[in-house]
Amino acid sequence: MFSNLDLTLPPAGEYSRLVFPAIRNMPVWLYRPQQVRVQNRIIVAVHGISRDSQQQVRAYKDLADKYGCWLMAPEFGAESFPCYQQLSKGATSARADLALNQLLMLWRQTQGISNLKMHLCGYSGGAQFCHRYALLHPGLVESLVVASAGWYSFPDPSVRYPRGVGKWPVWLGQQRLHEMLKLPVLILVGDKDVARDQSLRQTKKVDLQQGLSRVERAQRWFEYIKREKMKLAHASPVGLSLLPGQSHDFEQNVQQGDMLSCISKFWQQREWSKR
Numbered sequence: 001m002f003s004n005l006d007l008t009l010p011p012a013g014e015y016s017r018l019v020f021p022a023i024r025n026m027p028v029w030l031y032r033p034q035q036v037r038v039q040n041r042i043i044v045a046v047h048g049i050s051r052d053s054q055q056q057v058r059a060y061k062d063l064a065d066k067y068g069c070w071l072m073a074p075e076f077g078a079e080s081f082p083c084y085q086q087l088s089k090g091a092t093s094a095r096a097d098l099a100l101n102q103l104l105m106l107w108r109q110t111q112g113i114s115n116l117k118m119h120l121c122g123y124s125g126g127a128q129f130c131h132r133y134a135l136l137h138p139g140l141v142e143s144l145v146v147a148s149a150g151w152y153s154f155p156d157p158s159v160r161y162p163r164g165v166g167k168w169p170v171w172l173g174q175q176r177l178h179e180m181l182k183l184p185v186l187i188l189v190g191d192k193d194v195a196r197d198q199s200l201r202q203t204k205k206v207d208l209q210q211g212l213s214r215v216e217r218a219q220r221w222f223e224y225i226k227r228e229k230m231k232l233a234h235a236s237p238v239g240l241s242l243l244p245g246q247s248h249d250f251e252q253n254v255q256q257g258d259m260l261s262c263i264s265k266f267w268q269q270r271e272w273s274k275r
Contacts, residue, residue, distance in 0.1 A: 015057045025080035026099040029057040029073040037068030045073045048124030059254045085128035091171035097133045117142035124148050138179035147188040151201040152221040184236035186266040189218040190246025
């Protein structure tokens with residue numbers, strides 16, 4: 001029980017949608033694994049532009065069971081967070097990253113955890129959110145999974161945000177690029193995800209800098225991140241996995257594209273049991 005919030009957590013092996021009084025504009029789907037073995041790590045899975053958080057929980061719950069930790073899937077509604085992929089629409093709009101931080105703070109307080117970190121995973125628009133979130137709050141992230149993002153913020157100070165990290169918006173707060181680059185990162189994309197559909201950001205600047213498809217953009221971001229990591233001491237590696245035969249479809253990537261196996265192998269290599 002969240003005794004001070006009057007919210008009931010789901011029983012073992014089940015999930016439910018909760019609305020916290022302090023952050024009513026961001027409901028969350030919460031899954032309790034069959035057995036909680038790791039208290040200070042949590043999987044956070046972020047939806048794409050379909051904003052289907054329950055879909056994320058259904059996909060990731062087996063991994064939560066495997067690794068023995070809670071799973072959260074925040075719901076960034078279109079009305080409250082119209083530009084959650086870029087963290088916020090502007091200086092006067094609600095911040096998706098701060099809403100997630102508030103959720104983590106509540107979880108730490110109610111569970112009595114002082115050193116909670118996320119295995120942060122995002123698909124499509126959620127992948128955009130996750131890697132930009134990590135630029136601001138890397139200390140809360142244990143590992144970063146970026147799957148099928150439409151476009152990226154490159155760690156390039158000569159390119160203006162959000163395509164790069166130059167002319168960083170003051171209202172976002174201090175970016176922590178070097179700390180973000182030290183995080184373990186896995187990039188995933190279907191090897192057939194090359195369609196230039198309506199959901200893909202298409203501008204001359206983005207196309208020239210990042211490429212024409214999600215595959216090409218993932219490859220270029222991977223190469224750039226890898227080069228920047230090599231300049232740093234004690235930086236964790238970055239990996240890129242192309243999902244064979246897969247286009248831009250979350251359910252198919254999960255069920256047919258071996259996406260979750262790639263993530264599981266990535267976590268195992270990063271010593272999940274580390275406290």
